[in-house]
Amino acid sequence: xxxxxxxxxxxxxxxxxxxxxxxxxxxxxxxxxxxxxxxxxxxxxxxxxxxxxxxxxxxxxxxxxxxxxxxxxxxxxxxxxxxxxxxxxxxxxxxxxxxxxxxxxxxxxxxxxxxxxxxxxxxxxxxxxxxxxxxxxxxxxxxxxxxxxxxxxxxxxxxxxxxxxxxxxxxxxxxxxxxxxxxxxxxxxxxxxxxxxxxxxxxxxxxxxxxxxxxxxxxxxxxxxxxxxxxxxxxxxxxxxxxxxxxxxxxxxxxxxxxxxxxxxxxxxxxxxxxxxxxxxxxxxxxxxxxxxxxxxxxxxxxxxxxxxxxxxxxxxxxxxxxxxxxxxxxxxxxxxxxxxxxxxxxxxxxxxxxxxxxxxxxxxxxxxxxxxxxxxxxxxxxxxxxxxxxxxxxxxxxxxxxxxxxxxxxxxxxxxxxxxxxxxxxxxxxxxxxxxxxxxxxxxxxxxxxxxxxxxxxxxxxxxxxxxxxxxxxxxxxxxxxxxxxxxxxxx
Amino acid sequence: xxxxxxxxxxxxxxxxxxxxxxxxxxxxxxxxxxxxxxxxxxxxxxxxxxxxxxxxxxxxxxxxxxxxxxxxxxxxxxxxxxxxxxxxxxxxxxxxxxxxxxxxxxxxxxxxxxxxxxxxxxxxxxxxxxxxxxxxxxxxxxxxxxxxxxxxxxxxxxxxxxxxxxxxxxxxxxxxxxxxxxxxxxxxxxxxxxxxxxxxxxxxxxxxxxxxxxxxxxxxxxxxxxxxxxxxxxxxxxxxxxxxxxxxxxxxxxxxxxxxxxxxxxxxxxxxxxxxxxxxxxxxxxxxxxxxxxxxxxxxxxxxxxxxxxxxxxxxxxxxxxxxxxxxxxxxxxxxxxxxxxxxxxxxxxxxxxxxxxxxxxxxxxxxxxxxxxxxxxxxxxxxxxxxxxxxxxxxxxxxxxxxxxxxxxxxxxxxxxxxxxxxxxxxxxxxxxxxxxxxxxxxxxxxxxxxxxxxxxxxxxxxxxxxxxx
Numbered sequence: 001x002x003x004x005x006x007x008x009x010x011x012x013x014x015x016x017x018x019x020x021x022x023x024x025x026x027x028x029x030x031x032x033x034x035x036x037x038x039x040x041x042x043x044x045x046x047x048x049x050x051x052x053x054x055x056x057x058x059x060x061x062x063x064x065x066x067x068x069x070x071x072x073x074x075x076x077x078x079x080x081x082x083x084x085x086x087x088x089x090x091x092x093x094x095x096x097x098x099x100x101x102x103x104x105x106x107x108x109x110x111x112x113x114x115x116x117x118x119x120x121x122x123x124x125x126x127x128x129x130x131x132x133x134x135x136x137x138x139x140x141x142x143x144x145x146x147x148x149x150x151x152x153x154x155x156x157x158x159x160x161x162x163x164x165x166x167x168x169x170x171x172x173x174x175x176x177x178x179x180x181x182x183x184x185x186x187x188x189x190x191x192x193x194x195x196x197x198x199x200x201x202x203x204x205x206x207x208x209x210x211x212x213x214x215x216x217x218x219x220x221x222x223x224x225x226x227x228x229x230x231x232x233x234x235x236x237x238x239x240x241x242x243x244x245x246x247x248x249x250x251x252x253x254x255x256x257x258x259x260x261x262x263x264x265x266x267x268x269x270x271x272x273x274x275x276x277x278x279x280x281x282x283x284x285x286x287x288x289x290x291x292x293x294x295x296x297x298x299x300x301x302x303x304x305x306x307x308x309x310x311x312x313x314x315x316x317x318x319x320x321x322x323x324x325x326x327x328x329x330x331x332x333x334x335x336x337x338x339x340x341x342x343x344x345x346x347x348x349x350x351x352x353x354x355x356x357x358x359x360x361x362x363x364x365x366x367x368x369x370x371x372x373x374x375x376x377x378x379x380x381x382x383x384x385x386x387x388x389x390x391x392x393x394x395x396x397x398x399x400x401x402x403x404x405x406x407x408x409x410x411x412x413x414x415x416x417x418x419x420x421x422x423x424x425x426x427x428x429x430x431x432x433x434x435x436x437x438x439x440x441x442x443x444x445x446x447x448x449x450x451x452x453x454x455x456x457x458x459x460x461x462x463x464x465x466x467x468x469x470x471x472x473x474x475x476x477x478x479x480x481x482x483x484x485x486x487x488x489x490x491x492x493x
Numbered sequence: 494x495x496x497x498x499x500x501x502x503x504x505x506x507x508x509x510x511x512x513x514x515x516x517x518x519x520x521x522x523x524x525x526x527x528x529x530x531x532x533x534x535x536x537x538x539x540x541x542x543x544x545x546x547x548x549x550x551x552x553x554x555x556x557x558x559x560x561x562x563x564x565x566x567x568x569x570x571x572x573x574x575x576x577x578x579x580x581x582x583x584x585x586x587x588x589x590x591x592x593x594x595x596x597x598x599x600x601x602x603x604x605x606x607x608x609x610x611x612x613x614x615x616x617x618x619x620x621x622x623x624x625x626x627x628x629x630x631x632x633x634x635x636x637x638x639x640x641x642x643x644x645x646x647x648x649x650x651x652x653x654x655x656x657x658x659x660x661x662x663x664x665x666x667x668x669x670x671x672x673x674x675x676x677x678x679x680x681x682x683x684x685x686x687x688x689x690x691x692x693x694x695x696x697x698x699x700x701x702x703x704x705x706x707x708x709x710x711x712x713x714x715x716x717x718x719x720x721x722x723x724x725x726x727x728x729x730x731x732x733x734x735x736x737x738x739x740x741x742x743x744x745x746x747x748x749x750x751x752x753x754x755x756x757x758x759x760x761x762x763x764x765x766x767x768x769x770x771x772x773x774x775x776x777x778x779x780x781x782x783x784x785x786x787x788x789x790x791x792x793x794x795x796x797x798x799x800x801x802x803x804x805x806x807x808x809x810x811x812x813x814x815x816x817x818x819x820x821x822x823x824x825x826x827x828x829x830x831x832x833x834x835x836x837x838x839x840x841x842x843x844x845x846x847x848x849x850x851x852x853x854x855x856x857x858x859x860x861x862x863x864x865x866x867x868x869x870x871x872x873x874x875x876x877x878x879x880x881x882x883x884x885x886x887x888x889x890x891x892x893x894x895x896x897x898x899x900x901x902x903x904x905x906x907x908x909x910x911x912x913x914x915x916x917x918x919x920x921x922x923x924x925x926x927x928x929x930x931x932x933x934x935x936x937x938x939x940x941x942x943x944x945x946x947x948x949x950x951x952x953x954x955x956x957x958x959x960x961x962x963x964x
Binding site for chain 1: 592746749750751752753790795806809810811812813814815816817820825826829843847848851852855858859862863866867869870875878879882885886889890892893896897900901902
């Protein structure tokens with residue numbers, strides 16, 4: 001019988017080899033297709049069931065995961081949801097991630113290669129894997145000031161530290177509360193999502209950096225002047241330049257007049273300083289026509305137009321459009337036609353002027369840390385480009401001070417602090433064929449002018465109601481910028 | 494092939510004691526990890542858990558020292574390790590289910606399972622203490638047939654029989670639910686051994702040669718047809734594929750060992766295929782099982798209710814998400830799979846311990862079965878050989894049916910993984926199998942005066958037994 005017994009033993013071994021092969025097939029060879037199966041809820045649970053690390057602003061957790069008794073194990077919670085939503089984005093079990101939650105997902109969920117040391121430790125100690133922390137550059141006082149100042153307006157604010165590129169505030173209104181998307185009741189989350197999608201205020205759009213871009217209006221004159229000063233060393237604020245009441249665009253019958261049909265100085269010429277402070281249109285149209293489209297485009301590109309930026313949130317590139325002819329160039333010069341920018345882009349223009357012509361790369365993430373709060377990466381400030389020389393930057397600062405001291409931006413004045421800025425009032429219905437909507441109100445600038453610590457851009461979308469009399473960027477956007485800069489200087493000093 | 498040498502075998506009890514340390518540690522460590530991962534704290538009953546499992550292991554160990562000092566030293570540690578892992582997984586699933594609003598009916602309290610482990614160990618001790626020589630069992634060959642049939646038929650009895658998930662396999666006695674088929678398989682193993690050792694000559698010698706293979710006479714087909722009828726009956730009346738395959742497979746394996754005739758395996762295979770074909774087309778539930786097996790991921794089959802592939806696919810998803818290294822104790826979602834603590838405990842382990850852990854568990858079973866087969870080779874009498882082979886083969890085949898079902902090698906059935914899965918009758922039966930194998934191995938390895946004089950009475954039973962004893 002022993003020979004048969006040995007054969008049965010061999011059969012038993014063969015049976016187990018089959019089982020081992022089957023198990024290997026399922027857990028190794030079929031694993032990726034099984035894990036990718038949409039019916040496999042384990043993936044969703046696993047992605048969201050991690051002890052996700054916190055997002056930290058000035059030492060306080062603005063987003064964190066708290067343990068709950070359901071299959072997801074952890075509920076993502078935002079302490080000041082609407083205030084920080086444009087930065088944090090959301091982390092939803094139904095709709096995935098956005099914002100920093102998406103951009104820093106691998107750190108927050110603990111899978112980033114930079115956290116290998118911690119993961120090794122977790123493996124040895126058997127501790128539940130924890131995500132890393134992301135510490136932001138946001139200054140809570142500036143963020144709050146920007147959020148409060150925008151109030152019920154539809155708009156956006158970006159504040160940068162011009163010396164480093166740190167993003168001090170990034171606000172978009174109307175916003176949303178990421179807590180409603182982070183819930184585990186999928187029906188409620190779906191309902192909330194539909195409501196946000198159907199909301200005419202487009203609360204999910206991040207107006208500060210992405211999605212819609214906006215005509216910059218007169219704030220684009222900063223680029224005209226930068227190009228002109230760079231091209232002609234003899235040009236000074238006191239140089240008298242052509243400033244007629246209206247100018248006919250070459251190759252067309254269309255004319256461009258100064259804002260509200262006002263006369264700039266004497267109806268013939270004006271000093272550069274006056275034309276800039278009063279934001280006359282005709283001098284800058286003529287300036288761009290004299291310089292040519294290439295000079296304007298090169299200058300805009302030097303300030304970051306067309307760049308694919310990630311701060312690490314993805315930024316929609318700002319653009320000039322094709323500038324097909326001289327007429328288009330004339331309209332481009334005053335920030336109309338096809339020019340579309342993000343508020344971040346305009347803040348970057350001010351930031352470069354403030355920082356002696358050096359544009360620092362904007363960034364939101366100061367440090368990432370592992371679960372033990374050991375720093376695993378730290379963002380060092382880096383230069384993005386040098387769009388203008390220090391001399392041009394100094395002249396432009398002088399011109400921008402004039403705007404705030406005695407020009408269109410007087411409402412951005414802060415007592416005891418010299419503010420430099422530029423207003424803008426952009427026709428927004430210029431090319432959409434339907435009824436004209438209200439213009440966008442803009443302000444961009446920095447303070448203090450002699451030792452810049454904060455650069456801002458403020459946009460109030462369709463906020464300038466011409467029926468309301470004083471409806472310009474100076475009236476609407478400048479006071480918001482003033483609050484934001486004051487908050488930055490208050491906490492900075 | 495066989496070297497006859499006279500070596501005094503070591504009893505090996507110290508080896509067993511040394512192996513029990515890591516075996517206990519595996520279970521206790523797993524239990525600790527489950528508590529830490531799920532509740533973030535050391536389980537309050539960790540000490541009790543450790544003490545009870547250690548006490549059970551030590552009790553069996555001590556009795557072995559006294560009553561079966563030459564018994565195989567690896568079997569007990571393997572069983573202790575598997576029991577510990579099973580308890581940890583049952584506790585892990587229990588914690589997850591208790592957190593739900595509606596705790597499903599298949600939830601099992603690990604305390605209950607531990608109680609059954611104690612009952613099983615007690616039965617094991619009783620067998621070791623009462624059964625001094627396995628050959629005693631041969632005297633009760635026909636009694637065991639009666640007992641086996643009685644146990645198999647018990648669930649069909651009117652009052653106590655219970656149907657769960659469409660299978661009529663259980664009896665309810667007060668608060669207890671028992672699966673008598675688990676015990677029936679031992680009875681049948683003993684009966685087959687006793688019957689075959691007596692009738693093997695007839696079944697072996699008579700017959701005619703066809704294509705170089707000796708086929709039995711028609712009138713000798715009686716026993717195999719009887720076994721086949723029982724298996725088909727189980728399938729028909731209790732609607733349980735697993736038990737049916739297990740009983741028939743057991744008989745064929747033992748018949749082959751008894752006769753060394755491959756033709757019996759061939760006939761068995763034909764009868765199996767014939768039975769499946771005959772029944773599959775007639776019985777909806779078997780057809781459904783086969784659909785699920787072949788087309789588990791098909792959306793129609795997946796969402797079919799009842800009889801969908803949701804359970805098996807959920808297990809596959811779990812195993813896939815475990816990958817190579819597993820999620821770790823308490824970090825996966827085994828509770829999503831129906832019966833994750835019993836029929837589907839293997840996918841649960843695959844999910845949390847990964848392919849690595851699951852292969853290690855399968856290795857434990859393989860070693861267990863191989864030590865059983867080795868015992869059968871070493872035992873000196875034909876009855877013992879057949880019994881050892883049968884018992885070891887039951888464990889191996891049951892693993893094959895369970896794991897093969899979960900991984901879609903064969904259709905899924907309702908058998909449970911020996912020693913791992915939640916279920917009292919299964920634990921009790923498998924601890925008794927352990928006891929019988931220990932008793933057999935003690936007989937096989939015990940040096941005695943009868944070693945040399947025991948010349949084989951039967952020329953078919955050569956002196957290999959001596960080598961087996963020496964090994």
